[in-house]
Amino acid sequence: MLCETLNPTRRAVLGASGALFAWAFMPKFAHAAGGRDPRFVTIILRGALDGLTAVPPLGDPGYASLRQDIALTKDGENAALPLDGFFGLHPSMPYFQKLFQARQAAVVHASATAYRERSHFDGQDVLESGYPTPGHVETGWLNRLLEGLPAGELISPGPAERVRGLSVGANAPLVIRGKAPVLGWAPPVLKAADGDLAPRLMDLYGKTDPLLAGLLKEGIETGKIASGLDMKAKGGAGDPDGMEQMARGAARLIAGDGGPRVAALAFEGWDTHAQETERLAKLLTGLDRSLAAFHQELGPAWKDTAIVIATEFGRTARINGTEGTDHGTATTAFLAGGAIAGGRVITDWPGLKDAQLFEGRDLAPTTDLSAVIKGVAVDLLGADAGHLAEAVFPGSGKVAPMKGLIV
Template identity: 75%
Template sequence: MLCEHLNPTRRSVLGASGALFAWAFAPRFVKAAQARDPRFITIILRGALDGLTAVPPIGDPDYSGLRGDMAMSFQGENAALPLDGYFGLHPALGNFQRLFQSGQAAVVHASATSYRDRSHFDGQDVLESGFPAPRHVETGWLNRLMEVIPRGEALNPGLGKGGVGGLSVGATAPLVIRGKAPLLGWSPAVLRPADADLAPRLADLYGERDPMLAALLAEGVATGKIASGLGMRSKGGPGDPDGMEQMARGAARLLSHPEGPRIAALAFEGWDTHAQETARLAKLLQGLDRSLAAFEQEMGPVWKDTAILVVTEFGRTARTNGTEGTDHGTATTAFLAGGAIKGGRVIADWPGLKEKQLYEARDLASTTDIRGIIKGISVDLLGASPERLVASVFPGSENVAPVRGVIV
């Protein structure tokens, strides 16, 4: 199956470059459930994660036959990490297992959006726009969520006074966080560090001739210092373990700042594993695992009120192909992590892997709509109204109820 190679459009590049805003004067959301000061982070895995390798259903009697040489077990050199006896965890996800065992991480298996075809472009459009079918809209559900969360002392939707609503991490803002609510944009530096006196010299120049540009420069310098730390330079892109960890670490430093944004989106690339999946996916999952550990380390005290959602556009075929990989599928695995997550469990209405139980006799069938999980987090952590979630955030989702109990 051919895969689309997606390039950012000029519009998306311009949207991602969107300016830095002074968050110190921004309005804020109401404190959500239990007087929290919550953070909500969405990580998009672009390319379609193989959920049957990330979280293998080792207890399913049909699993090993479908997967052949790629099947995992609880024994051997590359044994799966134990979760609950039925499901295992890829050995690259050691930090996630630790969080799972401490009740701060959970798995949502056999999950999907409403999309049932297998185009990366359309699948990502549905996942990130929040609409039930691909419409190629220009706003994402996370940005629209910021507009419907009540304002108060804790979170900042960026409505009015030019305040920062959310944090977009990376060179291009993911569709999921594009929209009317303003964003703070940050990406790890890729150029050689400038001389130490360059910023002060520019500040003096702009201060005399363009006060507005001088203010933006000051905010940009401050943002870079908070996110990157001294001497921190780009080590890799969003499809590399070093790049993933660095993006997460910088995002966490900004989110943990008392006057910083509370909602963020990141996108990690390269999850399309048609060939040589075993080695490729191990490297990618290592990067995801390190990024989750970086969030935990850098968020500090606010980790206890943090929820991280890791999602992908669709899954992969239940059977392997002839190139030691898997092709485009349907249901997959989503991950939840953070101190606000009611973890230590696999959330799944397991559909089974017999041929008659597979979607179109080839894919893991979806039994959990990921929109229900997002709605549950939005209601219980952020104080969103279920009615407004249907009206503005996930139009056409009247039959998808919020999954309650995801948040502690």
């Protein structure tokens, strides 16, 4: 799988840490629905999630024959968790099911971006840039969304008054790169330093470089808020422990009254060409634990939170010879949060008969993912529909924001 990387400079890293304590200058969202104080989180699943395994259409007569040995069932050893009678949920996602039953989570099935080829690199580019074709820009739709949000009433003017975003991970996902300032944070990957190291460095730089000393202090505080003093480095972005740690740290940073309100994370490893059953069970466990971490850490802010989980494309309707699936088209997006009008699978289901498959091989796309994101942005953040069509998702004027996603 090909993925873009970002090599942060020393200045960028220090600038990100310094941005944290400029939160007091951050504008509030003036026109958020109902005067609420919203949080909006985007989680990118890189590698192409198999939506037919994550949320299997158990009621479709074509499902079992297409999936054969990896098919989930309504009961027995390979039983899916129940959702609505027609669709089930992978058994590795019991927390999502709990949120679904509480009407705080929903599924958007048979969804896709405008991309119709099967390159991971290009598919991720379209998913994160917001353009209908790859290769246009170096900025992401979430950052451009930040640029266009109403400024509202500033608590106090200051140099970081536009800091509203949070990027989680060693490299900023394309979706949140751009002109709008963004705070960066990644879970620790090195052995914890001796307790006297930070004070010694503070003393040194306090005498020789006051600016660096201030940034160092802020960076230390960032780590304390995000990670907690009792957390140790765990797995990476494709491991359940790593996913949970990234989510828990992000939630701690956006939970406070003065914290960022918009965040982006990227989880890796969803390219399941072979032995999909074991691999996807592990990955979906990590995703489920990350949602539990957000719910637990956000506290009262959960009620005004929307989390959108999306991937670059789906996978083939038929399994291949190695009990996996190849690159496809439509897939599943997940929505979670106290602000989500949940408890439902949102879909214009295309069916799984041979004649109904896209190009004779894939689940057909019937819902444009940009409509989902636009709907959340308008009703939760007060985003302008015209700005969304022109700048955030250029050329998407015919795709209206989906209504009814936010309570």
